[in-house]
Amino acid sequence: MKILIIEDEKTLSDAIVEYLDGEGHLCEVVYNFEESIEKIELYEYDCMVVDINLPDGSGLDLIRLVKKKSIAVGIIIVSARNSLDNRIEGLEIGADHYLTKPFHLAELNAHLKSIHRRISFNGNNELVLNEIKLIPDEHRAFVLDQELVLTKKEYELLLFFISNKNKIITKAGLAEHLWGDHMDAADSYDFIYTHIKNLRRELLKKGCKDYIKTIYGLGYKFDLS
């Protein structure tokens, strides 16, 4: 997937590129409004990661431009502004997701994956990883063609793990993905543990290998190696 990252903070865009590296994406980075217009007009991208506050313009205007030209591209906004207005405005003009800084790279990656699935398979897709098969549209999961009995959160957890396979996912990142702003991270760690325990048990019961590794109380890793 070709991704254009528009973020004026070089260190942050570098970190994004590095994290997405090895996921099979082709990432290009621009640091301002002018450059991004050039890139958009010259090349085609599958997805754009847009910062709203650019030194020479607004990311929102960029999105409006893209939509006006009917360029088919997935859009994720990353912004330091956490106000509801911005969020609503961003989503209204056609962005797919809105992430507030600071965000977890795993979260960004999961959103990119879901956009990728939507583009590649037009939505009617299956996600297959070794013996695991997910049907995201129906929120169903299978291991060796046996359906897993999972709660909604446990399903989301599995999808998030698969989106960020072979990467360490922190507990805070998991908590935010599962409960958003509704939970203080510290409160939910026990619950994450419970969910992981249930998910792992269900996977093992259906004959799946034990992919979920605990990393020193720091987080978890869906390890395929």
Next chain:
Amino acid sequence: MRLLTKTTLNLLSISLFIYLFGVIAFYYSLRLQVDGKVNTEMEKRKNSIVRQMEEAHSSVSQPPGRSEMVLIKPVDKTGSQDHYADTLIYSKEEHRYQLYRQLAFTETVNDQSFEVRIFKSLEETDSLIVSIIMTMTILVILLILTLLIVNRYSSRMVWSAFYDTIEKINRYDLNAHEDFALQDSDVKEFSELNRVLHAMTERIKNDYLNLKEYTENASHEIQTPLAIINSKLELLLQSGEMNEKQYKALADAYEASIRLSKYNSTLILLAKIENKQFPESKMVSPEAILKGLLENLEDLIRSKKIEVVKQIDPEVRLMMNPYLAEMLIVNLVKNAVRHNVKGGRLLVEVTSTCIRISNTGSGVSADENLLFKRFYKSTTSPESLGLGLAIVQKICALYGFEIAYQFREQMHCMTVVYNKNAGTDLNRSIS
């Protein structure tokens, strides 16, 4: 009391007071003058009587009118002074006493002393005085009334600029972005007041805008470095070349930076609520918010084996900013879940007057004074931010809701009353 009423009342009481004294003084001075006049007339009469007595020796002509009487009787003693006095004489025709002025003197004619008394009726002059006073009273009252009305009207004209200013200050909202235009006045003091007020509001507005800008900038400026720290730490985690000790250190740093960003965004939220930067409101349904929220927390609630009891009136709508409405309810429910005990109860009530979230908890009542303080944390969950209830309180203050905490029957109850008029009884027992 309004200034206008006050000045009017002052004017009225003082003028009535002065008028009362004026009338009394006027009456007596009038009486004095009338009496002097009567006395002079009686003096003249006396002289004519003496003359007549000397000429006609004992025969005196009848008094000229019914307003005057003359009594002459012989006495032994001689040469007393003229003596004036007021006296009442019963009138047979009128069947009442009437006021007379009397002059008594003794006159010696041919060695025989006579006491002569001349009576002159004061009835007519008295009624004249009364009618004069009456006319005066009516005139003065009319004068005072006219003055009062004119004064009131002109004061109202003059003070209108002042009342307009007060009204505008009262309605002034820093967030409204509207011009603080005050009504012009030709009164120097008022135009001066308006000028000073205008300068003051301009200054406050500028300070406020600077502060607001600073808060927003601070938010942005802090969040971006935090985003960099977090992402770099997350990348470092993926490198996979660390031992357990290094992982542990990294995990702590990551945890701290996440907490810092949460603090930052929550404090900015509090400042925004205080600055009333959530102006747009619409009808929100507590039921819808609660439904989504309880669904989201479903697993959490189940894993704590909490029994959820819902008594929600689905018709209830609140005129609020939707984001703040959600923050309010989320924080209350979040708290009730966090401080709940395993196998406890979570009671969610929504009525037309209040929202009440109750939870089973440890046996001790929390200190209500500390509860809503920022960064107050109970001993049971030291990792929490301690800002949830501060947010709840700020939102309640913004919308004029009342928030109350109670500890009853092992339940911690948080009640948000949004319809005070309906008279909610906080002590209503939990069913």
